[in-house]
Amino acid sequence: MRYLISILVLFVLLHFPALAEAQSPVPAPATQISTPAAQAEDTPVPVPPPTEKALRHYETGHLLWWFRTLWELALPAVILFTGLSAKLRDFSRRLGRSWFFALGIYFVLLALLMYGANWPLDYYQGFIRPHAYGLSNQTFAKWFGDSLKELAVISVLGVLFLWLPYLLLKKSPRRWWLYAGLATIPIYFFIQLIRPVVFEPLFNKFTPVENKVLETKILALAERAGIHGSRVYEVKKSVDTKTVNAYVTGFLGTKRIVLWDTMINQLDERELLFVMGHEMGHYVLGHVVKGILVLSALSLLAFYGIHRAATWLLPRAGKRLGFDQLSDIASLPLIMLLLGIISLVLTPVGFAYSRHLEHEADRFGLEITHYNHSAATGFVRLQDTNLGIPRPGFLYILMRSTHPSIGDRIDFFNQYKPWAHGEPSKYESYFAPEPTTNTTIPADRPVH
């Protein structure tokens, strides 16, 4: 489940930036909303080397990633091969009586068991480590409360949706993977539709952008990108973290751009507007929909892999496991184990696609703002704040990077300016005509 959730999170949210944990060695400046002095947006920005602390964070983080990856394979394997899963199933059947309730009870018990088993690692990774690196503002109560809410959300989602693949497994043991793969499309869209109005407010407070001068400029940029209505929100993430981030979430009527308050506090106005231009790229270019469709395709492939592997394995190991059909709810840890193994192959594919979308959003952001220099200085600050590494190793990029490296992004910001050579911009057809008054877009926008 954790794999499923983490892939879902990484894919569907298209978070910006990739680096999840961050800190500000630079003193956080007061919100800079005044228009900065005119800068030469065509001045290139060198990629700074990583700090020693960032390198340490990267290297220990990599060891932790390996440990977590192996742990998440080992845990379901232990639950499975000790026969614990079969025992949990027997207990759930006695308690739940009907097929549906037995399924729900089994899932909640398994989720509780895994929550407990994962707790020390989650506590270290989610609380101890970010504090040790000075990346976190979170109190223990907030961290613990959030972890319990996550457990509740996972349990509710499991009870709501898990019956579907198991019913398909029962009714169509040979084709279930196809139907379940197709069913992920409406399910992922449904989750994406309700996540900004149901799930996300459980964890943080969302408001319109509080700085009204900044909001006016962001909304003017949004109008130019063809995004109407106040679709930009601010979230109080400063209670959790010192890192900076922004993202696009929701679907149809709930679609929106969310800006962390930490980012408003740390970037200057042009840097922020570039980031907003990037997020607007995700919004306008339909990246949420594309991400979900690719995720569904990968889910279908994963289900097929599970089907083939289980068809081979169950006749051989069924006695030991305490079940011989995949449609038995006791098979859930087996499905998680196989999904974990298959994810090792499918994750690089999904992440490569994600990096492509991120690159296109960067292009969109540059084309709509022409803030090349500010985009680059924003990312220099971001590397510093988030303890980033400008050019991570091959394995990191392959397995963990949903975004291009900061070094590659700054290189792109330094060189991509087709308008300077009289060449057409790729996405200019998306932009509304330039406003003629200075009440909308920042008045100091460079002439092109």
Ligand SMILES: [Zn+2]
């Ligand atoms: Zn992005």
